[in-house]
Amino acid sequence: MQSKTIILPESLTAENSRVLLQNCRKALQRGPLLLDGKSLKYMDYSGDAFFALLADTSEKSGYKLTLAHFNDDIKFHLQHLKKPKIPPKNKVNQNFLERLGENTILVARSVAKIFVLLNTCIYWSLYGHFDKGKSKFGGTAKQINRLGAEAMGICFLMVALICFTMALQSSFMLKAVGGGSYLASGLGYLIFAEISPLLTTIILAGRSGSSIAAEIANMSVCEEVKAIKAMAISPVQYLVVPRFIAMTICTPILSFCAGIAGCLAGFLIAFFFFDISFANYFQEIRDGIPPILFLKSTVKAVVFGWLITMISCHKGLTAVGGADAVGHATTSSVVISISSIIVADCAFSFAFY
Amino acid sequence: MDDDITLKVEHLRTGYKGKEVLHDISFDVRRGEIRMILGSSGCGKSTLLNNILKLIKATSGTITYFGKTYSAKSGLDYVTRMRMGVLFQNGALLSDLTVAENAMMPLIRSMPYMPRSQMEAIVADRLEKVHLLHAFHKYPAELSGGMQRRAALARAIALKPELLFCDEPSTGLDPVTARSLDELLLELRDTLGVSMVIVSHELESIKIICDRFIYLQDGYVLMDGTLQQGMESELPVLKSFFNRESPKEIDNKDYYHFNFVD
Numbered sequence: 001m002q003s004k005t006i007i008l009p010e011s012l013t014a015e016n017s018r019v020l021l022q023n024c025r026k027a028l029q030r031g032p033l034l035l036d037g038k039s040l041k042y043m044d045y046s047g048d049a050f051f052a053l054l055a056d057t058s059e060k061s062g063y064k065l066t067l068a069h070f071n072d073d074i075k076f077h078l079q080h081l082k083k084p085k086i087p088p089k090n091k092v093n094q095n096f097l098e099r100l101g102e103n104t105i106l107v108a109r110s111v112a113k114i115f116v117l118l119n120t121c122i123y124w125s126l127y128g129h130f131d132k133g134k135s136k137f138g139g140t141a142k143q144i145n146r147l148g149a150e151a152m153g154i155c156f157l158m159v160a161l162i163c164f165t166m167a168l169q170s171s172f173m174l175k176a177v178g179g180g181s182y183l184a185s186g187l188g189y190l191i192f193a194e195i196s197p198l199l200t201t202i203i204l205a206g207r208s209g210s211s212i213a214a215e216i217a218n219m220s221v222c223e224e225v226k227a228i229k230a231m232a233i234s235p236v237q238y239l240v241v242p243r244f245i246a247m248t249i250c251t252p253i254l255s256f257c258a259g260i261a262g263c264l265a266g267f268l269i270a271f272f273f274f275d276i277s278f279a280n281y282f283q284e285i286r287d288g289i290p291p292i293l294f295l296k297s298t299v300k301a302v303v304f305g306w307l308i309t310m311i312s313c314h315k316g317l318t319a320v321g322g323a324d325a326v327g328h329a330t331t332s333s334v335v336i337s338i339s340s341i342i343v344a345d346c347a348f349s350f351a352f353y
Numbered sequence: 354m355d356d357d358i359t360l361k362v363e364h365l366r367t368g369y370k371g372k373e374v375l376h377d378i379s380f381d382v383r384r385g386e387i388r389m390i391l392g393s394s395g396c397g398k399s400t401l402l403n404n405i406l407k408l409i410k411a412t413s414g415t416i417t418y419f420g421k422t423y424s425a426k427s428g429l430d431y432v433t434r435m436r437m438g439v440l441f442q443n444g445a446l447l448s449d450l451t452v453a454e455n456a457m458m459p460l461i462r463s464m465p466y467m468p469r470s471q472m473e474a475i476v477a478d479r480l481e482k483v484h485l486l487h488a489f490h491k492y493p494a495e496l497s498g499g500m501q502r503r504a505a506l507a508r509a510i511a512l513k514p515e516l517l518f519c520d521e522p523s524t525g526l527d528p529v530t531a532r533s534l535d536e537l538l539l540e541l542r543d544t545l546g547v548s549m550v551i552v553s554h555e556l557e558s559i560k561i562i563c564d565r566f567i568y569l570q571d572g573y574v575l576m577d578g579t580l581q582q583g584m585e586s587e588l589p590v591l592k593s594f595f596n597r598e599s600p601k602e603i604d605n606k607d608y609y610h611f612n613f614v615d
Contacts, residue, residue, distance in 0.1 A: 051609070051611070052609060055609045055611065064612065065611070065612065066612045066613075066614055067611050067612060067613050067614070068613075068614045068615070069614075069615065070613060075613055078609070078611050079608070079611070080608065081608065081609045081611075082607050082608055082609075083607055083608065083609060085607075137461065219447075222443065222445060223441045223442065223443065223445040224445050224446070224447055224448075226403075226408050226441065226445065227439065227441050227445035227446075227447075227505075228447075228458075229408055230406055230408065230434070230437075230439040230441075231434075231439075231458055231459045231462055231508075232431045232434040232435060232459075232462055232463075233458065233462050
């Protein structure tokens with residue numbers, strides 16, 4: 001078969017090599033190719049790749065590639081052109097069941113680790129604070145301020161607005177059936193049983209949980225956690241326990257206070273739509289809520305607070321890599337915390353009500 | 354065991370996800386000696402250091418610290434850990450604590466009921482040793498890279514350790530700061546009599562501070578010897594390492610063979 005001849009231009013650059021390469025490769029796939037380089041004087045960085053790809057195409061198609069009339073410099077350069085050894089990508093072919101199994105094991109391991117972390121936290125919170133032989137690290141007050149006090153404004157505002165909207169929407173229906181007097185007791189029950197613990201902790205998961213995960217993940221990535229371990233200090237004792245205690249204290253208080261803020265917002269509707277006085281409104285709330293409900297609400301808030309702390313701390317402590325690991329730990333801690341709070345809330349609804 | 358030996362690593366193996374990355378590593382560190390772990394990037398130096406510090410668990414082998422032997426899987430007890438100091442790459446100072454509070458951490462851990470004023474006096478002495486007393490109340494973010502390393506060094510020597518581990522102490526520092534850090538390490542060795550295990554690939558530092566070294570390649574100990582022996586070695590890898598040359602590999606199969614005609 002006769003060779004096709006392509007004459008190369010005076011310079012082979014990134015701009016003109018793309019189309020030329022396509023033509024040469026097409027020609028090489030059909031038959032032998034002769035590249036005439038008598039005018040070629042200059043090649044930029046793309047020249048190496050141009051000839052390397054043509055050599056590969058020639059090897060694959062089995063048609064001969066001949067280079068004619070190249071000057072000595074370019075000839076010398078091409079004679080020393082190295083074959084790049086790109087390592088093969090480690091592709092693990094897993095079917096659906098294998099992936100499902102692997103992910104299930106990962107989730108089960110994480111859940112087990114979170115329970116171990118909770119156990120260790122309870123141990124250090126109780127034992128560490130009473131044993132005189134153990135070193136104590138402060139930071140709980142600082143964490144109460146950062147995780148709880150600073151989140152007060154957003155929690156109260158959100159719960160109040162949602163309760164206001166809820167009261168407004170239910171007021172139309174209650175007015176239609178003449179049940180305006182039930183607004184206070186119904187709203188109060190709903191707020192303390194469900195709205196305030198759930199909403200407060202969801203806001204805390206987004207605000208304080210993400211802050212915990214990001215801070216600890218950054219410490220893990222920057223070897224600070226390793227440094228703590230190297231000083232024979234338990235990272236759980238130093239990093240997790242102050243946050244655990246802070247969240248245990250703050251979550252029920254925030255939840256209760258947010259509930260009060262929600263009731264106050266509901267009062268605006270009761271006052272303007274049903275002409276209920278402040279004293280009557282709160283009297284109806286008091287009558288409508290059994291005292292045990294406050295205990296149930298507190299337990300829910302504490303458990304939700306623990307979920308946020310444990311998940312965020314676990315995600316932070318297990319972060320490996322660079323800046324992306326911090327971002328991933330933060331995002332996943334918020335998503336998992338909120339999901340697990342909602343799942344736990346369902347479980348509590350079955351158990352408590 | 355010889356009293357002169359502070360650390361002895363024997364037949365240490367470790368791996369990730371079923372793949373062995375360190376193979377049968379053995380070496381020892383004598384009292385007051387600066388022992389370096391050398392090798393190119395990614396050869397397993399930091400992994401070896403983390404194994405020795407028991408921050409990650411090895412697969413098999415034993416490590417003897419101050420005459421007490423630990424198996425690969427066992428953790429390190431508190432008393433032994435307190436006799437060691439660690440200087441991490443980039444310092445790893447806790448960013449929400451001041452330099453003094455960072456250096457105080459090991460003291461709080463080991464002597465929880467020591468009055469704070471006494472701790473401050475000890476920390477001031479350590480910061481003086483690393484020429485950083487003026488940064489006593491500063492936060493890590495207010496310090497330069499070299500100062501952060503020195504602050505981390507003050508923390509590492511807070512309890513006057515017998516064995517100091519440093520992970521690439523002078524990497525990323527300018528030559529003057531790197532040189533002053535090297536001199537500081539030598540000064541600490543001479544004044545405190547501390548043994549050191551230093552991971553590095555900074556040739557200038559190695560030439561100044563190294564007593565003996567092990568050279569790691571692909572997770573194996575390629576050479577264990579003195580600096581002089583290393584520099585005189587005929588092994589191509591060591592020759593290129595100490596002479597800063599890139600290894601030459603000539604293999605005709607690696608080149609394209611074009612058909613040239615005139």
